[in-house]
Amino acid sequence: MTEIRAEMVANVWKVVAAAGEKVHDGDTLVILESMKMEIPVLAEGDGILTNLAVAEGDVIQEGDLIAVIG
Amino acid sequence: MLESVLVANRGEIARRVVKTARRMGIRAIAVYSEADADLPFVREADDAVLLGPAHPARSYLDIDAVLGAASRTGASAIHPGYGFLAENPSFAARVLAEGLTWVGPPPAAIEQMGDKISARNLMERAGLPVAAGSRAPVADESAAVAEAGRLGYPVMVKAAAGGGGIGMSVAADDAGLRTAFATAQARAERFFGDSSVLLEHYIEHARHVEIQILGLADGRVVALGERDCSAQRRHQKVAEEAPSPGLAAGLRDAMQAAAVLAGQTVGYRGAGTVECLVDTAAQDFVFLEMNTRLQVEHPVTELITGIDLVEQQFLIASGHAVSFDPDAVAYRGHALELRVYAEDSRRFLPSPGTITGWSEPSGRGIRVDAGYAAGNAVTTFYDPLLAKLCVHGASRDEALATARDALADFVISGPKTNLAFLADLLASSEFASGDYDTSVIARLRSGTA
Numbered sequence: 001m002t003e004i005r006a007e008m009v010a011n012v013w014k015v016v017a018a019a020g021e022k023v024h025d026g027d028t029l030v031i032l033e034s035m036k037m038e039i040p041v042l043a044e045g046d047g048i049l050t051n052l053a054v055a056e057g058d059v060i061q062e063g064d065l066i067a068v069i070g
Numbered sequence: 071m072l073e074s075v076l077v078a079n080r081g082e083i084a085r086r087v088v089k090t091a092r093r094m095g096i097r098a099i100a101v102y103s104e105a106d107a108d109l110p111f112v113r114e115a116d117d118a119v120l121l122g123p124a125h126p127a128r129s130y131l132d133i134d135a136v137l138g139a140a141s142r143t144g145a146s147a148i149h150p151g152y153g154f155l156a157e158n159p160s161f162a163a164r165v166l167a168e169g170l171t172w173v174g175p176p177p178a179a180i181e182q183m184g185d186k187i188s189a190r191n192l193m194e195r196a197g198l199p200v201a202a203g204s205r206a207p208v209a210d211e212s213a214a215v216a217e218a219g220r221l222g223y224p225v226m227v228k229a230a231a232g233g234g235g236i237g238m239s240v241a242a243d244d245a246g247l248r249t250a251f252a253t254a255q256a257r258a259e260r261f262f263g264d265s266s267v268l269l270e271h272y273i274e275h276a277r278h279v280e281i282q283i284l285g286l287a288d289g290r291v292v293a294l295g296e297r298d299c300s301a302q303r304r305h306q307k308v309a310e311e312a313p314s315p316g317l318a319a320g321l322r323d324a325m326q327a328a329a330v331l332a333g334q335t336v337g338y339r340g341a342g343t344v345e346c347l348v349d350t351a352a353q354d355f356v357f358l359e360m361n362t363r364l365q366v367e368h369p370v371t372e373l374i375t376g377i378d379l380v381e382q383q384f385l386i387a388s389g390h391a392v393s394f395d396p397d398a399v400a401y402r403g404h405a406l407e408l409r410v411y412a413e414d415s416r417r418f419l420p421s422p423g424t425i426t427g428w429s430e431p432s433g434r435g436i437r438v439d440a441g442y443a444a445g446n447a448v449t450t451f452y453d454p455l456l457a458k459l460c461v462h463g464a465s466r467d468e469a470l471a472t473a474r475d476a477l478a479d480f481v482i483s484g485p486k487t488n489l490a491f492l493a494d495l496l497a498s499s500e501f502a503s504g505d506y507d508t509s510v511i512a513r514l515r516s517g518t519a
Contacts, residue, residue: 009422011450034450035412035420036234037304038257059450 002044002069010034012058017043017067019052029067030054041066072096072147072171072388076140077115079151080130081441082457083366084111087149090380092116099143101136103129105449109442117143124451130154133161137168147171147387149380153453156363157184157233173387175285175362179336183360186230187268193357196335198328201347201356203270214251214269215244221271227251229258230266233361234453235305237261240272273347275507277316278302279355280345281329282371284382284396285338287389292396293326294377297370299345301495303418303511308488309495310367310407312374315466315504316350325355332360340386341368341379350507366409366458369439373405373462404469405462408477408492411454415491422448427483431476435462435469438480448485456487466504470496 010032017029023043029052030041043049051068054060074097077087084100088111091098100115105124112118119139121129129135131154140148148165150156150173159177166172174180183189187204194200202221207230208214218225218241227250229237237257241247251267259265282294298314299307317325329344343365345358368379377399382392412421428444440457442448448456459476463469477493498514500506 008420009450010420034422035452035454036236036261037420037454039419 001050002047003065004029004041004044004067004069006032006060006062006064006066008034008039008062010039010060012054012056012060013038015052015054015056017049017052019049021049023047023049023069032060043067043069045069071390072384074099074143074145075147075149075173075384076101076136076143076145077111077149077151078130078136078155079149079153080106080111080452081109082111082439082455083151083364083441085114085441086439087151087380088115090378091149091384094381094384096147096384099139099145101130101139103451105447105451108446110446111441119143124449126154126451133158133164136161137164140168140170145170147173147384149173149383150363152361152363152366153234157361159184171387173340173383175336175338175340175342179338180362182336183362184231185266186228186232186359187266189359190268190357192335193332196331198332198357199355201270201273201358204268207266208251208269211248211251214247214267217269218244218247221269224272224274226270226272227254228268228270229254229262229264230268231262231264232258233262235302237267238305273349273356275350275509276300277314277348277350277507278307278345278358279314279317279325279348280343280365281325282365282368282379283329283333283338283342283344284379284386284392285333285340285342286392286396287339287386288391290396291330291333291338292399293329294371294375294399295401296322296325297365297367299367300506300508301501301510302508307367308409308411308511309492309501310370311466311469312370312405313401314348316348318353321348321353321355328355328357332357336360338362341365341383366455367407369437369458369460370405370407373437373460374401374403375399376402403462403464404466405460406469406473408459408473408496409455409488410457410459410480410482410492411488412448412456412485413454413488414486415488415494418488418491420450420454421486422450423485424448425482425484427481429479429481430457431459431479433476435472436476437461456482456485459492470502
């Protein structure tokens with residue numbers, strides 16, 4: 001199981017993947033936005049996206065859980 | 071002279087404009103969002119009006135809110151700074167229609183230069199050199215591939231209405247171009263509300279050199295030398311200097327003449343910047359775009375000319391002569407600007423947060439234009455520029471030495487900053503030699519500079 005956590009304070013601009021989906025290493029799961037920059041959050045490894053913890057418009061803090069790949 | 075000015079901006083540039091306005095006896099009115107209430111620019115203005123919530127669309131980009139604040143405070147002029155509404159011709163027209171003085175160029179000039187494709191076409195007709203590129207928006211990926219076939223790889227993909235490097239990327243082949251095109255189109259629509267994309271042949275080993283111009287109240291256009299802005303990451307400037315270490319005298323003269331011609335072609339008034347790419351090997355240049363506003367890096371020009379550009383903007387906007395002799399501009403020494411960003415020094419990722427400590431360098435040859443102070447929060451809503459560290463020295467070496475010392479004395483705690491990266495840049499042999507191009511930071515990151 002891999003937990004993907006936020007590296008910085010950001011706004012969730014776009015949720016690209018959906019919980020339950022099969023994802024591959026490097027796939028874009030979510031696109032964050034901070035300071036006029038888009039920051040894609042990528043899958044770290046292959047697996048099933050068992051949890052997608054954010055929704056579009058959320059403000060997330062450094063260390064917050066974004067997704068879990070099982 | 072103007073009685074008062076509303077500064078429709080935030081952070082360091084609002085603070086900088088307020089400073090000159092107050093020095094000239096012009097009442098300075100700040101506007102701010104809920105996120106910025108504690109920032110120095112709000113405190114230092116004579117009057118300050120809350121525009122609305124943090125999101126730019128509901129504060130700094132809200133034309134009705136800005137004009138409402140101007141009306142309530144009896145402002146006689148509006149200075150837009152850079153970014154936000156600065157290059158929005160309908161905002162400029164609204165300001166004029168309200169009977170206020172617009173501290174900027176005529177709306178028609180903003181419009182003519184605002185779209186990169188029409189600006190390229192117009193400048194080419196006027197006789198300026200332009201890079202091989204699109205004469206009309208590129209419709210789709212297939213059209214882009216066909217266009218790249220005509221121009222030759224590598225190509226630069228850009229948003230026609232864009233700025234700040236957003237949506238820009240270089241493609242080396244068809245597959246890369248398809249991805250770059252889709253990204254550029256999506257970002258262009260999202261950030262600029264116009265999905266038009268253009269392609270230009272990409273010049274490798276180029277320097278990004280721009281000419282400062284002023285369109286005077288009497289109609290003359292004068293050039294105030296160049297700024298070299300080749301040190302960039304993500305197509306955004308990180309360090310700027312003047313004079314450019316990469317220009318021979320003849321090329322400088324040719325670029326200044328071209329920049330004056332560009333300004334004359336659109337009937338320019340006020341401060342503007344003509345951006346060019348210089349092919350260092352061939353020692354020739356092409357027109358890139360014109361920024362119809364005060365530039366972030368304007369202090370570099372101020373330091374080598376001794377001219378306050380914001381003062382000239384106010385003088386020109388109110389129909390007065392400038393404060394210096396346009397026929398006898400003297401350039402003195404060398405200036406550098408380093409942009410201090412709230413981003414980590416390794417990957418350049420944004421790092422908002424509360425500033426717990428802030429200590430600026432000061433001394434001979436040092437100027438700091440800062441937007442923040444200790445206790446302020448750096449939020450996710452705006453760009454990551456915290457401060458501009460500017461230095462002046464009798465020679466480039468002296469300016470570099472002053473910059474290294476000043477950088478070592480600059481302490482910011484809280485958000486991660488690029489201060490350590492800026493020190494690496496100054497220490498790199500490539501930057502220090504002066505013989506660098508727009509890829510210097512990429513090479514530095516990969517350990518080859």
